[in-house]
Amino acid sequence: MxxxxxxxxxxxxxxxxxxxxxxxxxxxxxxxxxxxMRNETPSDKxxxxxVPKPKKLSLDVLAKDEHIILLLRQHxxxxxxxxxxxxxxxxxxxxxxxxxxxxxxxxxxxxxxxIGWYMLTTGLVIESFLKWFYRVYIITDxxxxxxxxxxxxxxDVSTTKIDKIEDVTSKSTGFLASMIDYxxxxxxxAATKQELQFESVPHPSKVTALLNDLILEEELEKxxxxxx
Amino acid sequence: xxLFTLISGSGLLNAPLPSADxxxxxxxxxxxxxxxxxYLLFAILVTRQISxxxxxxxxxxxxxxxxxxxxxxxxxxxxLMYFIIVL
Numbered sequence: 282m283x284x285x286x287x288x289x290x291x292x293x294x295x296x297x298x299x300x301x302x303x304x305x306x307x308x309x310x311x312x313x314x315x316x317x318m319r320n321e322t323p324s325d326k327x328x329x330x331x332v333p334k335p336k337k338l339s340l341d342v343l344a345k346d347e348h349i350i351l352l353l354r355q356h357x358x359x360x361x362x363x364x365x366x367x368x369x370x371x372x373x374x375x376x377x378x379x380x381x382x383x384x385x386x387x388x389x390x391x392x393x394x395x396i397g398w399y400m401l402t403t404g405l406v407i408e409s410f411l412k413w414f415y416r417v418y419i420i421t422d423x424x425x426x427x428x429x430x431x432x433x434x435x436x437d438v439s440t441t442k443i444d445k446i447e448d449v450t451s452k453s454t455g456f457l458a459s460m461i462d463y464x465x466x467x468x469x470x471a472a473t474k475q476e477l478q479f480e481s482v483p484h485p486s487k488v489t490a491l492l493n494d495l496i497l498e499e500e501l502e503k504x505x506x507x508x509x
Numbered sequence: 510x511x512l513f514t515l516i517s518g519s520g521l522l523n524a525p526l527p528s529a530d531x532x533x534x535x536x537x538x539x540x541x542x543x544x545x546x547x548y549l550l551f552a553i554l555v556t557r558q559i560s561x562x563x564x565x566x567x568x569x570x571x572x573x574x575x576x577x578x579x580x581x582x583x584x585x586x587x588x589l590m591y592f593i594i595v596l
Contacts, residue, residue: 327568339567386537393541393596400548400588407555407581414574415562428566434554438565 311350311422314501315494317487318350328414330354331483340419342426342438351491353418353482356463363409370402418479420491422498425468427477441477444499445470449492451485468492538596545589552585 311318311334321333332338332352340349374395377383383391415430425446429437446468453464464485468477482488559578563571 325569327570335568337569341565387534389596390534390537390541393592396588396591397541397544397548400585403581403584404548404551404555407577411555411558411562411574414570415566417566430558430562436558436562436565 308346308422308502309498311348311494314498315350315491317490317494330356340426342440343421344423347421347423349419349421350495351420351488353420353479353488354416355413355481356461356483357413358457358461358463359481360409360413363405367402367406367409370398370405374398418482420488420495422495425477425492427479439477441468441470443492443495444503446492446496447471449489449496451489453485462486466492538592541592541596542589545585545592549582549585549589552582556582 318333323334323336324332325336326332327335327338330353333350335349335352338349338352343349378391383394386394412430412432415428415436417426417428419426419428423443425441425443427437427439427441429435429439431437448469450467450469451464452467453459453462458464458481461483462485463481463483465481466479466485466488468479470476479485479488556578559574563575
């Protein structure tokens with residue numbers, strides 16, 4: 282694209298009163314500048330913790346020309362604690378019936394208590410699944426989006442622009458984390474803002490490399506004048 | 510005719526007092542109904558959150574998760590009805 286055409290585009294944007302950094306030149310595909318993403322194939326799986334270039338995913342906070350590069354969730358191994366609790370809860374009524382603790386109640390009431398117990402177990406499974414499924418970290422070619430779904434009554438969506446990132450650190454502590462390759466990524470943004478954390482996500486080294494590639498690309502875009 | 514004559518004539522005073530077992534079972538049934546009602550509120554909350562989150566993040570699994578949420582809500586209604594009617 283010629284320099285003159287670029288300048289014309291800037292003036293067009295100014296005429297329309299658009300605010301913020303607007304892309305005015307050709308935006309490169311992530312495969313062009315990120316080796317990590319070049320090796321990843323687009324995925325349409327939505328029940329995994331590492332979804333590169335997701336095919337069928339949309340976000341309400343996504344801008345018009347913004348593309349999702351990577352979707353992350355906590356590694357499934359972090360849900361093992363809940364899994365053990367659920368297995369324990371499934372077998373607990375059998376222990377109680379064997380011990381005869383509720384024998385003083387009529388049969389109908391004992392049946393009702395078993396139903397109630399398994400409803401509680403179902404509730405725990407559903408709540409844990411939703412907390413895992415909807416707590417996502419999304420990396421687009423413009424921003425990082427952190428959707429926190431900590432409980433049934435708490436939801437928080439926070440975003441940070443790639444060019445506001447100052448430092449990216451990844452931590453992988455413990456035997457299991459090293460073996461299975463998951464860890465926490467801490468993203469330090471401008472001093473006045475809080476840091477973002479991608480907790481227990483798979484392949485932290487890949488994610489860190491991708492973020493570094495994105496930061497470099499943003500700087501390159503500014504340098505080459507592909508952003509106003 | 511005095512009030513006492515009226516009441517004693519109606520047989521109210523001859524009605525048997527509830528036994529301790531009946532009182533305990535009534536307490537247990539009340540607990541079941543209150544628990545079932547609270548669980549129903551939780552199920553409604555889950556359905557609502559699924560609906561909201563599906564708008565925030567739309568995936569291929571969104572429809573299935575909505576169905577699971579609705580089934581969960583229906584089952585919790587059925588269980589509450591069971592606690593109220595059968596117990």
